[in-house]
Amino acid sequence: xxxxxxxxxxxxxxxxxxxxxxxxxxxxxxxxxxxxxxxxxxxxxxxxxxxxxxxxxxxxxxxxxxxxxxxxxxxxxxxxxxxxxxxxxxxxxxxxxxxxxxxxxxxxxxxxxxxxxxxxxxxxxxxxxxxxxxxxxxxxxxxxxxxxxxxxxxxxxxxxxxxxxxxxxxxxxxxxxxxxxxxxxxxxxxxxxxxxxxxxxxxxxxxxxxxxxxxxxxxxxxxxxxxxxxxxxxxxxxxxxxxxxxxxxxxxxxxxxxxxxxxxxxxxxxxxxxxxxxxxxxxxxxxxxxxxxxxxxxxxxxxxxxxxxxxxxxxxxxxxxxxxxxxxxxxxxx
Amino acid sequence: xxxxxxxxxxxxxxxxxxxxxxxxxxxxxxxxxxxxxxxxxxxxxxxxxxxxxxxxxxxxxxxxxxxxxxxxxxxxxxxxxxxxxxxxxxxxxxxxxxxxxxxxxxxxxxxxxxxxxxxxxxxxxxxxxxxxxxxxxxxxxxxxxxxxxxxxxxxxxxxxxxxxxxxxxxxxxxxxxxxxxxxxxxxxxxxxxxxxxxxxxxxxxxxxxxxxxxxxxxxxxxxxxxxxxxxxxxxxxxxxxxxxx
Numbered sequence: 077x078x079x080x081x082x083x084x085x086x087x088x089x090x091x092x093x094x095x096x097x098x099x100x101x102x103x104x105x106x107x108x109x110x111x112x113x114x115x116x117x118x119x120x121x122x123x124x125x126x127x128x129x130x131x132x133x134x135x136x137x138x139x140x141x142x143x144x145x146x147x148x149x150x151x152x153x154x155x156x157x158x159x160x161x162x163x164x165x166x167x168x169x170x171x172x173x174x175x176x177x178x179x180x181x182x183x184x185x186x187x188x189x190x191x192x193x194x195x196x197x198x199x200x201x202x203x204x205x206x207x208x209x210x211x212x213x214x215x216x217x218x219x220x221x222x223x224x225x226x227x228x229x230x231x232x233x234x235x236x237x238x239x240x241x242x243x244x245x246x247x248x249x250x251x252x253x254x255x256x257x258x259x260x261x262x263x264x265x266x267x268x269x270x271x272x273x274x275x276x277x278x279x280x281x282x283x284x285x286x287x288x289x290x291x292x293x294x295x296x297x298x299x300x301x302x303x304x305x306x307x308x309x310x311x312x313x314x315x316x317x318x319x320x321x322x323x324x325x326x327x328x329x330x331x332x333x334x335x336x337x338x339x340x341x342x343x344x345x346x347x348x349x350x351x352x353x354x355x356x357x358x359x360x361x362x363x364x365x366x367x368x369x370x371x372x373x374x375x376x377x378x379x380x381x382x383x384x385x386x387x388x389x390x391x392x393x394x395x396x397x398x399x400x401x402x403x404x405x406x407x408x409x410x
Numbered sequence: 411x412x413x414x415x416x417x418x419x420x421x422x423x424x425x426x427x428x429x430x431x432x433x434x435x436x437x438x439x440x441x442x443x444x445x446x447x448x449x450x451x452x453x454x455x456x457x458x459x460x461x462x463x464x465x466x467x468x469x470x471x472x473x474x475x476x477x478x479x480x481x482x483x484x485x486x487x488x489x490x491x492x493x494x495x496x497x498x499x500x501x502x503x504x505x506x507x508x509x510x511x512x513x514x515x516x517x518x519x520x521x522x523x524x525x526x527x528x529x530x531x532x533x534x535x536x537x538x539x540x541x542x543x544x545x546x547x548x549x550x551x552x553x554x555x556x557x558x559x560x561x562x563x564x565x566x567x568x569x570x571x572x573x574x575x576x577x578x579x580x581x582x583x584x585x586x587x588x589x590x591x592x593x594x595x596x597x598x599x600x601x602x603x604x605x606x607x608x609x610x611x612x613x614x615x616x617x618x619x620x621x622x623x624x625x626x627x628x629x630x631x632x633x634x635x636x637x638x639x640x641x642x643x644x645x646x647x648x649x650x651x652x653x654x655x
Contacts, residue, residue, distance in 0.1 A: 121499075125503065126502055126503055126653065127653075146505045146507060149503060149504065149505035150505045152503065152505075154499075156496065158499060159496075160492075161497060161500070162420070162424065162497060164424055164427035164428075165420070173416055174504065176412050176416035177416050177501075177505075177506060178413075178504050179412060179413065182412075221500070
């Protein structure tokens, strides 16, 4: 549905986006992930035809956006990050204006506007001027304006930035609902959002594509050593040495506290040691309270990927990686 | 065509939400009123031919100052405002070309200029109660004013397309407007008769002089309209080049 091929952009010789290629299939939500300044917005602007690319092509439903911009943009709904709407217009008027702008036939305009306004839960403010609305409402008004012409592809640039937690939940729910009718490309730097909303993820850093796949896939690929946490009742001092003997275990560490012994195990890839741990516990007559596989979160993956890239060319620029966990934490709090 | 009209409508209506528009509207009415009554008093003698009033109304120096200032203020926000706020991004990612956006915005601004002059229609109506008014020169005078206004607003639109700052757009726009005005006025400083003749085509003073006397010369129409298209073309190119910056 959306096909991005070898997209590059440089500003005055500085490369902002470097040969980015990906596809978004019909009915899919693709998360477009990257730290601040990674080139997300620039890429999205090139996809929407707002910026001409230095190289590469973008096909929206098979139409090249830079060759036939008008035809291609008919399939496109775009919610820019800046979210500048016309403050003097009423919500209804704005959505109607967008419908006219996007060539919706006059007969259908009232119905379409109604539909878009309802879909985005802004019917209660439909008669208010946009300038008087809170940011969460404005975000949804922008979205209503972007999808009033029923575009096949929706491009959302950080749709939840600056919203309060309740609004974030509402907007995410809205995006998930939109999946039925639209193919969605969603940019964000909030990681939990990706896991909650997206079917597939593309990670970009310094303008380069560093990974793509489903969130689970990425996690599995990137988790270096899968881990396991076992909790045994009572103080079992020999637990770590015993479990270290199980084939496939790389490391074992023991933490004893509050009448429990917690053993953290790192194992080799591809070894499932859960059964072995259980049998060991039975033969030693331990009471096994808990056995949890420890998976790398997408956050780990992201930080690792971004740090790797940064390590490769650290001499060139300041490390951005430190910035990333901070943001991720912020997202978790909210 | 529908996107074009949608943009024209939005642009025209948006003026009524800005305080600046009301200031301009009020100032224009006050100044036009003073001008009207001043002219009436000056020409209030039986010997003055009636047609004299309208030719003076559309060619006096205040007329030029008004229309230049109005055009400058109307045009300065057309593109600069949207580029500054970023709403141009949503506008240009809709299925419309830059040319339609520029043309729509220009037309919206131009309609507002015409709206500013609309109350002055009252003057000929008022005068007609005290004697016959020759409709021809009045109509062609307004036509000339509309054309000159279009030219000035298009020059201002171009200025608005090359900067994000409305104040800069106003100043640069005013320079463009002055240039389009003075390029013809140079006629008076040239000795070469052939050159003088050519420059007269560009002379807006002569242009308004013709119109205010009821002469609708197609050469004048062609000149103004082609200048408008030229400035709108430049604006489109400037917008294409600058939109993402």
